[in-house]
Every structure is written in structure tokens, then in C-alpha cells.
Amino acid sequence: QQKVQQSPESLTVSEGAMASLNCTFSDRSSDNFRWYRQHSGKGLEVLVSIFSDGEKEEGSFTAHLNRASLHVFLHIREPQPSDSALYLCAVNTGGLSGKLTFGEGTQVTVIS
Amino acid sequence: GPKVLQIPSHQIIDMGQMVTLNCDPVSNHLYFYWYKQILGQQMEFLVNFYNGKVMEKSKLFKDQFSVERPDGSYFTLKIQPTALEDSAVYFCASSPLGGGNTLYFGAGTRLSVL
Numbered sequence: 001q002q003k004v005q006q007s008p009e010s011l012t013v014s015e016g017a018m019a020s021l022n023c024t025f026s027d028r029s030s031d032n033f034r035w036y037r038q039h040s041g042k043g044l045e046v047l048v049s050i051f052s053d054g055e056k057e058e059g060s061f062t063a064h065l066n067r068a069s070l071h072v073f074l075h076i077r078e079p080q081p082s083d084s085a086l087y088l089c090a091v092n093t094g095g096l097s098g099k100l101t102f103g104e105g106t107q108v109t110v111i112s
Numbered sequence: 113g114p115k116v117l118q119i120p121s122h123q124i125i126d127m128g129q130m131v132t133l134n135c136d137p138v139s140n141h142l143y144f145y146w147y148k149q150i151l152g153q154q155m156e157f158l159v160n161f162y163n164g165k166v167m168e169k170s171k172l173f174k175d176q177f178s179v180e181r182p183d184g185s186y187f188t189l190k191i192q193p194t195a196l197e198d199s200a201v202y203f204c205a206s207s208p209l210g211g212g213n214t215l216y217f218g219a220g221t222r223l224s225v226l
Contacts, residue, residue, distance in 0.1 A: 004154075034214065043116065044203070044217035088155070090215075097167050098143055098207050098215060102155040 002027045002093040006103035013110055019076040021106045023089030028067055032092045034100070035063055035074045037085040044088065048074070079110045114138040118204050118218035119186075126226050130192035133221045135204030137187055144187045145205040145215060146179065148172055155203060161187065191223075199225045 003026040013019045025033075032051045036044040048058040050065045050072065060083075064073040072091075076083060089103040117136040125131050137144055146158040159169040161179050176195070181187040187206075191198055201222045205215040 036217070041219070043118075043219035044205075046113070046214050046216070049214055097160050097162075098145070098213060099157050099160060099168060100147075100215060101157070102147075104154045 002030065002091060002101045004089055004091050004101050004103040006087075006089050006106050008106060009104070010107040011109070013076075013079055013108070015080060015110055015112050016078050019079050019083075019108060019110075021074040021076075021087055021089075021108070023072045023074070023091075023103055024070050025072070025089075025091045025101075026070065027091075027093060028070060030067075030091045030093060033063070033065060033072045034090045034092075035061065035072075036088045036090060037083075038088060038105075039085045047087075076108070079108070081110045081112055084108060084110045114141075114216045116204055116206055116216050116218035118202075118221050120221060121219065122222045122224070124224045124226065125194060127196055128193045130190065131194055131223065133189045133191075133202050133204075133223070134186040135188070135206075135218060137204065137206030138208075138216055141206035141208050141216075143207045143209065143213075144179075144181065145207075146189050147203040147205065147217075149201045149203065149220070151200070158189075158202075194223075194225045196225050199223055 035047045048063045050056040050063040060077045086105045090100040119134045144161045149155045201220040207213040
């Protein structure tokens, strides 16, 4: 059964500094990965999707996938206070059905 | 981006009653999902639905749960009867084609069973 774990649980960064989040998964055959974020009381907002090893950039968000080491990272470039949210890693474990397994999330706080 | 709407945002009911959670998915999407999040825990997959049928369900999708989308209207999750352990936030999602396509989530319905 797929296990998805995120670290750290919480992260405080200064405005403009790079933030890096880590996600590990257990099934090397997983075929796609997404990072979402959730502002308090709101729905999930998809940030970046990645399907193959290497990097994928979407705006100020860069995902880095390394299947061999079972890691997918998210880097947030020049974060703003509005980027304070819960960041969730999601791994597609359902093939064609698109079923996602989520990590527990990293709570990011950006301070001015 | 595409919006999934969930109604209501919060529902409080007594244990044993029936509840229906409503989801208005993105209009041209074909796959629909329900996820459950107990306070402080991970979001967990409940069920997915395509072409009028349940495709896959998890062990969390108890016999008291059912889903349907009659005539392209709301995608609903019904729980009958409810139990205390059903208290959670329920998230609806939809995607164009499943598989590698992105799932778009609603803001969730917080269900409180008393």
C-alpha cells in the first residue's frame, strides 16, 4: 500500500527566502505527482504536476522528482505572506482511475 | 482555475440520521471523487465514479455510504444512517479524464455527527 510522508510538519520562512518541502513515497511505480495547497477554510489549489524525473516549474513553484530515491520536492521561490498555507503532496496510485494518496501536509508560514 | 462547489459548507446532524452532501463538479469533467479528512489526519480516498458507476472504493466507504449523479446534476454522497465516526470534512473532486489528469477539489463540507 502506498505511503506518502511529508517533512517538515511546519516551516516558517522569511518573505523572499526560498522554501523547500519534502515528500517521500513508497511505490516506485507511481506515475504522477502533484503539489496542492490549502488556505484555511478553502479548497485545494493545484500548484504543479510532475510526471517524470527532473524538474517542473509553474510560476514561483518548482517540483523536483527523483523516483530512484522515492522523493518529490517542492521549492517555493520568493514566497510572500499570501503563500502561507498547508502544502499537500499527492501521489497517483490509481492508474487510470486517478486515485490520489496524500501526505499529511506541511504548514508553511511566511513572515514579513 | 476550474471550480468545484460543495454545498453545504457545514452540516450538523444527530447520529442515526441520513445526510446528503452535494457537489457541483466542473461542467465538462467525467470522473468524480470523494475524499474524507478527519481532523488532524491525512485526506483519504473514499470512492471514485465514472459513467454512472462506482469504479473503486476504499475500506472507508462503508455499506452505509452511497454515491450517485442523477442526470448530470449534483454528485452526491449519502450516508444512511450516520455514526459518530463519520464526523470529518468531506472533499469532492472532479477531473476531465482520470489517470494523469489533475483532480480539482472543492472547499469541503464539514460534517458533525452528534
